[in-house]
Amino acid sequence: MLATRLFAGSRLAFQPLSTRAFSSSPTNANLKLAYDFYEAEKPDAKKDPIVFIHGLFGSRKNNRSMSKVFARDLNRPVYAIDLRNHGESPHDPRHDYTALAEDVEGFLQEHKIERPALIGHSMGAKTVMAVALRGKVKISSLIPVDNAPVDAALKSDFGKYIQAMRKIEDANIQKQSEADAILAEFEPNIGVRQFLLTNLARGKDGIQRFRIPVKYLASALDNMADFPFKDPEEARWEGPTLFVRGTKSHYVADETLPIVGRFFPTFKVADVDSGHWVISEKPQEFRDAVVDFLQDAE
Template sequence: MFARRAGLLRVQQPFIKPNALRPFSTTELGSGVKIAYDFFEPAKEATAKDAPIVFIHGLFGSKRNNGSMSKVFARELNRPVYAIDLRNHGDSSHDPRHDYTALAEDVEGFLEKQNIKDSTLIGHSMGAKTAMAVALRKKTPISNLISVDNAPVDAALHSGFAKYVKGMKKIEEAGFKKQSEADAVLKEYEESMPVRQFLLTNLMRGPDGVMKWRIPIKYLSDALNNMADFPFNNPDEARWEGPALFVRGTKSHYVADEMLPTVGRFFPRFELADVDCGHWVISEKPEDFRKAVVEFLQDKE
């Protein structure tokens, strides 16, 4: 059912020569939604077996969060990497509909428009459930699935997300002209500076000098319950037989031990990588995450 990997040791990350990075581009889908993305070229010319990786961020994140790791994967795995912005995030379109079916349709549309076949989908949190939904829908063939700290279950979001929305709304209404003022308000809702810095990457200065959110807070606030759900509830009716890696933070509740049988029913070939951290696996333990992904994908070549 699954292979439990030994604890991963953190080591100093080696110097990585920067990859070629185009300024972000956009792809307009048939639905009218525009998906923004960064493209990272591999060091050598990719062959047919070097299928692209599509990297999908979590709630309140963006393609920028995955830029450094995308460079690493492009170099070490010699694969093209697309780091995308989901709808209502980063530089992609805003739309009142925000649920996993819509997000999966966007990713499928992006793969089709870019003529990407047999890709590896890597998703964190909201991006993980989106990637799982793409695999289970079977509308677009993918080769590998990597889910980072989420499971194919209906489960309540961490209470912090609702608090973040309250703080972000308060900032939106205040009309601040300094990011430090916004951070002071956000500190009332989140003590962790790295988490606040992550949220504040969504703040931008408008033409009038006032700080504004680049993401639609109302749409995402209304969608919080959708983000706790999962669009499939019967593994007998929806199952994906391809190779899957589930990377979980052992201090996070999103992939608890009691969820693993359900993971195995939906994804019978899954492997498990435990990382000693919380929910923000990629930023908390980047080397452990890198090692788990590279080892998994190299095994599949």
């Protein structure tokens, strides 16, 4: 359930909109990020675009349906991007929030995207917070989803997922059902397994392999628990900010809210009755929170 103290509900309907897939050119040393572009039905230059960023082991495809909804309901263009080492974006052994933020900044500069609303889930949440606090580009609104600007250990599940992926790759399997059987030893939730298995692709030899560089991401798990900013006195972003958190998740616990407020003094919180996978678990509530917040910010 969405926190009614902040928002009112409405029905969610997914309808097709025109979508274009692109790759961006790198700016400076930033990587070339793959992305999809969702056009607003009635383009309005006065409305800020949205840049939508996935979480660890995800991709822009995870946000396809919601990107269409935002383009339609908010009448804003939406860019859904793949961060480095995810989806169709390049692989690089460096994977930390400073590098991820630099990639996003380069993407915005290359495409002349001015004052976007940044939405990011999990790893994407810390990435958009880092972009805001770095102050290298101008943004209009910030929506971190189920993560906080603190150093906090990842759930042990992520380490298990890495183990499962390595076991799948070592098995040289040819059927996704075989990969799912291995993954089921580590993760009972079929929805989470299906999410992870979207990273599998069949090679010319018929073997299923992961698109993501499992070795690089395994080495980066400690970086994903970290946050590059430690002192709110040295970095602060005072623009409109909405933290959407799952009430069954521990990533934005009540005790983190004072530090959230020091980094982002105008922040609001929308509580959704879900676990960490807020967007896929409760799409209607997530949509309502974001649409209401961005409409109020216009």
